[in-house]
Amino acid sequence: MARAAPTRRTVIRLYLYPLWLRLWHWSNAVLFLVLILTGISMHYADLTSPWVPFRVARVLHNLAGILLALLYLGFLIGNAVSGNWRYYVPPCRGLFRGVRKQLHYYLVGIFRGEPHPFHPSERSKFNPLQQVAYLVVMYVLMPLLVGTGVLLLFPEWAPERVLGWGGVWPMAVAHSGVAFLLTLFLVAHLYLATTGERVAENFCAMVRGWHEVAAAEEADDGKDALLDPKALEPSDR
Amino acid sequence: MAGQPSGSGVVLLLGLFLLSSAGANSENAFCFRCHRMETLGYLDPETGELVSLFVDPVAFGRSNHRELSCVDCHDPGFGEYPHPSSLQAERLDCRNCHQENQELAEYRFPELIEEFQASVHVRKLGDRFSCFSCHEPHLFRVTRQEPNVQRVVETDNGICLSCHASPITFRALTDREFPELIRSHRWLPNAQLHWRHVRCVECHTPHTERLSHRILPAEEAEQNCVACHSRNSILLTKLYRHRTQEARERLGFVNSVILNDAYLVGATRNLLLDRLSVVLFGLTVLGLGLHGMGRWLARRRQGGR
Ligand code: HEM
Numbered sequence: 001m002a003r004a005a006p007t008r009r010t011v012i013r014l015y016l017y018p019l020w021l022r023l024w025h026w027s028n029a030v031l032f033l034v035l036i037l038t039g040i041s042m043h044y045a046d047l048t049s050p051w052v053p054f055r056v057a058r059v060l061h062n063l064a065g066i067l068l069a070l071l072y073l074g075f076l077i078g079n080a081v082s083g084n085w086r087y088y089v090p091p092c093r094g095l096f097r098g099v100r101k102q103l104h105y106y107l108v109g110i111f112r113g114e115p116h117p118f119h120p121s122e123r124s125k126f127n128p129l130q131q132v133a134y135l136v137v138m139y140v141l142m143p144l145l146v147g148t149g150v151l152l153l154f155p156e157w158a159p160e161r162v163l164g165w166g167g168v169w170p171m172a173v174a175h176s177g178v179a180f181l182l183t184l185f186l187v188a189h190l191y192l193a194t195t196g197e198r199v200a201e202n203f204c205a206m207v208r209g210w211h212e213v214a215a216a217e218e219a220d221d222g223k224d225a226l227l228d229p230k231a232l233e234p235s236d237r
Numbered sequence: 238m239a240g241q242p243s244g245s246g247v248v249l250l251l252g253l254f255l256l257s258s259a260g261a262n263s264e265n266a267f268c269f270r271c272h273r274m275e276t277l278g279y280l281d282p283e284t285g286e287l288v289s290l291f292v293d294p295v296a297f298g299r300s301n302h303r304e305l306s307c308v309d310c311h312d313p314g315f316g317e318y319p320h321p322s323s324l325q326a327e328r329l330d331c332r333n334c335h336q337e338n339q340e341l342a343e344y345r346f347p348e349l350i351e352e353f354q355a356s357v358h359v360r361k362l363g364d365r366f367s368c369f370s371c372h373e374p375h376l377f378r379v380t381r382q383e384p385n386v387q388r389v390v391e392t393d394n395g396i397c398l399s400c401h402a403s404p405i406t407f408r409a410l411t412d413r414e415f416p417e418l419i420r421s422h423r424w425l426p427n428a429q430l431h432w433r434h435v436r437c438v439e440c441h442t443p444h445t446e447r448l449s450h451r452i453l454p455a456e457e458a459e460q461n462c463v464a465c466h467s468r469n470s471i472l473l474t475k476l477y478r479h480r481t482q483e484a485r486e487r488l489g490f491v492n493s494v495i496l497n498d499a500y501l502v503g504a505t506r507n508l509l510l511d512r513l514s515v516v517l518f519g520l521t522v523l524g525l526g527l528h529g530m531g532r533w534l535a536r537r538r539q540g541g542r
Contacts, residue, residue, distance in 0.1 A: 042466070042502050042503055043502075043503065043506070044503075045462075045463050045466050045467045045502070045503035046463060046467045046468065049463070049467075054462040054463050054466055054503065055462055058426065058462075058502075106528075110532060110535075111531055111532065111535040112535070113535065113536075113539050169505060172502075172505070173507070173510075176510075177510075180514050180517075180518075183518070184517065184518065184521055187518075187521055187522060187525065188521065188525065191525040191528070191529065194529075195532075
């Protein structure tokens with residue numbers, strides 16, 4: 001195959017989401033939806049509640065919770081083994097500026113049709129905002145969520161007293177609080193995933209594993225140009 | 238409960254003290270001389286079981302009847318020893334004294350007795366069941382005066398379990414097969430946990446404003462989780478009735494009184510947090526919706542690229 005110089009019609013395909021990651025991600029998403037639905041059903045339990053019946057909700061929530069905890073372990077292991085964790089480590093310098101740039105894009109640039117300030121590359125697949133959000137979500141909130149959930153399932157492990165109050169209910173309040181924050185994340189995450197070049201682009205990427213970047217634009221941006229040549233393939237479109 | 242001792246079959250298990258003369262005011266001390274001995278009792282000739290005649294002075298001193306002297310309830314004839322055999326047929330009842338006692342109107346004895354008459358126990362067991370099947374007259378102390386909910390649950394469930402966890406006591410009253418509680422409550426997750434935190438009567442009586450004495454037949458017992466696991470938990474009118482008000486105000490949590498001892502899924506909520514979360518969620522969705530609309534408009538203006 002003769003390698004053509006990048007033209008407008010050339011697309012760079014990056015294999016950003018390996019199979020294990022995609023499997024993790026979609027199982028995680030499904031479990032999350034089940035947990036949110038059943039969690040709300042239990043929190044707002046009522047005789048007239050339109051949600052899942054309490055007894056069913058409890059069983060489903062416990063089941064999905066245990067699976068999610070195991071899946072989270074899988075995520076940690078997968079990240080450690082594959083080196084995917086590196087994408088989550090923010091750079092020492094320029095993070096703040098990067099976040100500002102990305103925020104400026106979402107608040108202003110996107111309405112003016114400006115190009116994305118950052119493009120996924122093999123070296124860094126997240127934009128600075130994603131990096132911070134994913135880091136907090138996956139390495140702060142998720143452990144808290146899973147941890148408090150496990151303690152609610154096995155209350156005998158909970159510390160006897162926290163801040164002078166009984167040991168179980170601070171766990172429960174923390175659990176609901178963190179779950180709420182993650183639900184907000186999910187909504188924002190869903191929406192921001194539509195801000196690719198095309199609305200469905202990121203979703204396809206998370207399904208197929210390949211992220212497609214228009215190469216001509218890519219070349220403009222010197223910073224991210226360190227690409228593996230194998231990823232350069234002429235588009236068949 | 239177990240039969241009254243019949244005159245002929247009394248077997249004393251322990252030696253007796255010689256009587257000394259006792260003043261009228263030290264009546265109770267006089268009775269306690271013998272009746273505080275834990276081993277005082279006899280074997281019932283009919284059932285062959287040990288009937289204790291022990292009355293715990295410490296527990297009696299804490300009971301609601303501590304002000305009374307033994308012979309206010311018991312026939313003054315018990316002041317003699319050996320007790321006259323005619324007194325053995327003595328049949329006491331809470332009703333004797335409380336049916337129309339105005340001072341104790343807050344306990345609504347007449348109503349309570351009606352409920353008792355309608356309970357499964359009386360309907361099925363008739364005379365074999367009395368107030369004393371559940372309330373030991375010398376220990377009886379209403380739980381509304383007990384601040385520790387945990388202890389209330391323990392005491393009240395102890396009442397039911399004295400028969401329902403003891404096949405011997407149960408079979409003395411009925412020919413029916415002894416129902417294993419764990420099996421009858423298999424539908425209830427963490428049954429043991431529940432029994433440590435709620436009372437049997439929470440589910441086994443109608444949800445009236447005040448704890449009812451009408452124990453319902455099993456089919457009519459509460460089986461709906463949401464009866465407790467919700468904001469209007471029945472526990473607020475039952476177990477926590479006398480404790481709700483002050484605690485509700487202390488932490489700003491709905492049902493914080495339940496929360497104080499335990500967390501009750503569905504019932505323990507903070508209204509402020511609940512509302513805040515709905516508002517935050519709404520704002521997030523609104524913000525993202527507007528943003529999306531802005532993108533769509535901007536794209537149309539730029540010629541649909
Ligand atoms: C129905 C629900 C969800 C959908 C449709 C969805 C969609 C997506 C899409 C399209 C991507 C790739 C684009 C991007 O990088 O932004 C992605 C990545 C990601 N999502 Fe989700 N997501 C969902 C739920 C979740 C949940 C519940 C979590 C975590 C609690 C999560 C965590 C992540 C993470 C950490 C990544 C980056 C993975 C990596 O490359 O290492 N997602 N998601």
